[in-house]
Amino acid sequence: MPIQQICTVVSMERLDASTWWMVLEAGKMVERYGLRGGQFLHIKCGDGQLLRRPISVSITGQDEPEDLVTLIFEVRGEGTEWLSQRKIGDKLDVIGPLGNGFDVSKEGRYLLVGGGIGVPPLMEYGECLQWPHTAVLGFRTKDKAFPAIVSRFKEHCEETYLCTDDGTLGRHGFVDSQVREILVKENNFIAILACGPRPMLKSVAKVAAEFGVPCQVSMEERMACGVGACLGCAIQMKDGTMKHVCKDGPVFNAGEVDWDV
Amino acid sequence: MSEKHASHPEAEGIIASTVTQAALTQDRSIDLSVDLAGVVLKNPVVVASGTFGFGREYGQFFDLSELGGICCKGLTLHPREGNPPPRIAETPMGMLNSVGLQNPGVDAFIAEELPFLRQHDVKIIANISGNTPEEYGVMCEKLSEAGVDMIEVNISCPNVKAGGLAYGTRPDLAAEVTREAKKHARVPVMVKLSPNVTDITEIAKAAADAGADALSLINTLRGMRIDVNTRRPILKMNTGGLSGPAVLPVAVRMVWEVANAVKLPILGMGGVSKGEDAAQLMLAGASAVAVGTALFADPRAPLKVRDGLAEIAAKQGLGAVRELTGGVRPW
Numbered sequence A: 001m002p003i004q005q006i007c008t009v010v011s012m013e014r015l016d017a018s019t020w021w022m023v024l025e026a027g028k029m030v031e032r033y034g035l036r037g038g039q040f041l042h043i044k045c046g047d048g049q050l051l052r053r054p055i056s057v058s059i060t061g062q063d064e065p066e067d068l069v070t071l072i073f074e075v076r077g078e079g080t081e082w083l084s085q086r087k088i089g090d091k092l093d094v095i096g097p098l099g100n101g102f103d104v105s106k107e108g109r110y111l112l113v114g115g116g117i118g119v120p121p122l123m124e125y126g127e128c129l130q131w132p133h134t135a136v137l138g139f140r141t142k143d144k145a146f147p148a149i150v151s152r153f154k155e156h157c158e159e160t161y162l163c164t165d166d167g168t169l170g171r172h173g174f175v176d177s178q179v180r181e182i183l184v185k186e187n188n189f190i191a192i193l194a195c196g197p198r199p200m201l202k203s204v205a206k207v208a209a210e211f212g213v214p215c216q217v218s219m220e221e222r223m224a225c226g227v228g229a230c231l232g233c234a235i236q237m238k239d240g241t242m243k244h245v246c247k248d249g250p251v252f253n254a255g256e257v258d259w260d261v
Numbered sequence B: 001m002s003e004k005h006a007s008h009p010e011a012e013g014i015i016a017s018t019v020t021q022a023a024l025t026q027d028r029s030i031d032l033s034v035d036l037a038g039v040v041l042k043n044p045v046v047v048a049s050g051t052f053g054f055g056r057e058y059g060q061f062f063d064l065s066e067l068g069g070i071c072c073k074g075l076t077l078h079p080r081e082g083n084p085p086p087r088i089a090e091t092p093m094g095m096l097n098s099v100g101l102q103n104p105g106v107d108a109f110i111a112e113e114l115p116f117l118r119q120h121d122v123k124i125i126a127n128i129s130g131n132t133p134e135e136y137g138v139m140c141e142k143l144s145e146a147g148v149d150m151i152e153v154n155i156s157c158p159n160v161k162a163g164g165l166a167y168g169t170r171p172d173l174a175a176e177v178t179r180e181a182k183k184h185a186r187v188p189v190m191v192k193l194s195p196n197v198t199d200i201t202e203i204a205k206a207a208a209d210a211g212a213d214a215l216s217l218i219n220t221l222r223g224m225r226i227d228v229n230t231r232r233p234i235l236k237m238n239t240g241g242l243s244g245p246a247v248l249p250v251a252v253r254m255v256w257e258v259a260n261a262v263k264l265p266i267l268g269m270g271g272v273s274k275g276e277d278a279a280q281l282m283l284a285g286a287s288a289v290a291v292g293t294a295l296f297a298d299p300r301a302p303l304k305v306r307d308g309l310a311e312i313a314a315k316q317g318l319g320a321v322r323e324l325t326g327g328v329r330p331w
């Protein structure tokens, strides 16, 4: 069940010109309300923005006096700009926990696939998943592969493959070709967990389908209420129905999503 | 239980899930009840159709019995999937939506949603849209039978290509739909007007003459937002309905015009986010007010509006909030 919580900014770190690592004290949202990575918070970004902004939860921790929640975000427009200007001690009006997060209840080997700002929502899975897991992380260029993020995967995954669009780090190319290469060699994953831009999700979903591996994708859509009341954040399903990112997602089975619209 | 757990939720920064702090201190001597065409609301604050679903989601944030009424998400005779995404675009102090009447259909509402709503002490107002006057009639029969308190007839949704806009923009069609609804409804019928017309009083009069028991206004104003880089409209439908604080002055003006033109009680809405906004609509002639888009910024907005109204009434030495209705002193 979501609550409206006043959170305190306890740490604010700049990863590069446009990317921020923010830690919030969030009451007992983790311990009592079950907040976890892959879910999202709906954040009021000052009085200038009418609508809240959805930001994924990267890492959660039960703590005293309050639980801690890490958000990693990129400045895109006025809302995220306002968020990036918060200082330690500032208060944020937050609604959460919202959305489902990835389903990792089944025992088996998992393949985590993240692209760009879609990598952080996989961090908690990279670090804490109780089953064996391998990661494939894609970035535009070397400078966007922040060591603070990548190292967390490297420490806990069986293997962490890096890809860059420009070839400045790791494999030159997109994550889906790396995923294909892995699946050709060893097709023993119980599921792929993917987060990133829609075109990336679409191509990963295609590879997953080809190899018959169940694939979960974390989707984005413009939101108003964030809680399932306004029906604003619809995405189209293969069967012609609509589902809602805030309530039914953000994580969906890739096979259910209509990728051709 | 540890000392921590026993502490008051406010102390931990949770915005309490039942009564607001303001409500606790609110002056209980002020009568908040209002009468909307014979339906008595315990306070004048209703939530606007399409912004509150069927109550389940925001019911997690406060007790639905705190509201005067709930206008449910717009229903159609058959289920609808609505418009393709994106459906939402933010605008200066407002937003555009092109949800397009996505809903499970009137039968599913009656079977699955109404019993839940009925567990609360709050008036239930069903909102309906039809492709033909006959569809409005059938829905009115079903909903009266199912026991809603009131029916709000949406003749103004600007999103649906078939029907919607046409009824709300032509007096003869508005009258036809109103007559059909009245013929089949056994609860009061409130006709919801579109602001996308040259003279809203013409439509108001047509609905009144056709037997409407109340009027509600305004629905969303047609708008558009374009991404200058891609040169594409943000909404897949290109245009959508504007709501939120940006539309408040238009709503106040239209409520005032309609109140001067017809004798019917009015449910005023459009951009209300605080007590003062609601008081403006009431002074302009509304008997009650609806809160919609403000919920998205603050799930507890309707309760704040209610408490703000009570505070204004108290400051002005009124015994009842309803004394505000029609009290504007125009120059």
Ligand SMILES: Cc1cc2nc3c(=O)[nH]c(=O)nc-3n(C[C@H](O)[C@H](O)[C@H](O)COP(=O)(O)OP(=O)(O)OC[C@H]3O[C@@H](n4cnc5c(N)ncnc54)[C@H](O)[C@@H]3O)c2cc1C
Residues within 6 Å of the ligand: A040, A051, A052, A053, A054, A055, A056, A057, A072, A073, A074, A075, A076, A077, A078, A079, A080, A081, A117, A120, A121, A219, A220, A221, A222, A223, A245, A250, B089, B090
């Ligand atoms: C479930 C979910 C999780 C997200 N998690 C993260 C995250 O962890 N880190 C991160 O950097 N970003 C994340 N985003 C994207 C982030 O919400 C947008 O970048 C942000 O809303 C842009 O707001 P703005 O005011 O800065 O930009 P503007 O362009 O000024 O925003 C204008 C409007 O468009 C909406 N909007 C614009 N882009 C998006 C988008 N991609 N998705 C949804 N709404 C959008 C905004 O909410 C706002 O209403 C997430 C989005 C969703 C839906």
Ligand SMILES: Cc1cc2nc3c(=O)[nH]c(=O)nc-3n(C[C@H](O)[C@H](O)[C@H](O)COP(=O)(O)O)c2cc1C
Residues within 6 Å of the ligand: A230, A232, B048, B049, B050, B051, B073, B074, B075, B097, B099, B101, B127, B154, B157, B192, B218, B219, B220, B242, B243, B244, B245, B247, B269, B270, B271, B272, B290, B291, B292, B293, B294
């Ligand atoms: C997302 C959304 C969906 C809506 N759906 C409906 C609807 O189904 N039927 C209807 O009569 N009005 C609908 N409306 C209009 C509102 O009920 C209300 O008339 C309008 O939004 C103005 O009020 P506000 O500014 O307080 O939101 C919708 C508005 C929004 C924002």
Ligand code: FES
Residues within 6 Å of the ligand: A222, A223, A224, A225, A226, A227, A228, A229, A230, A231, A232, A233, A234, A244, A245, A246, A247
């Ligand atoms: S944002 Fe309102 S239903 Fe998802």
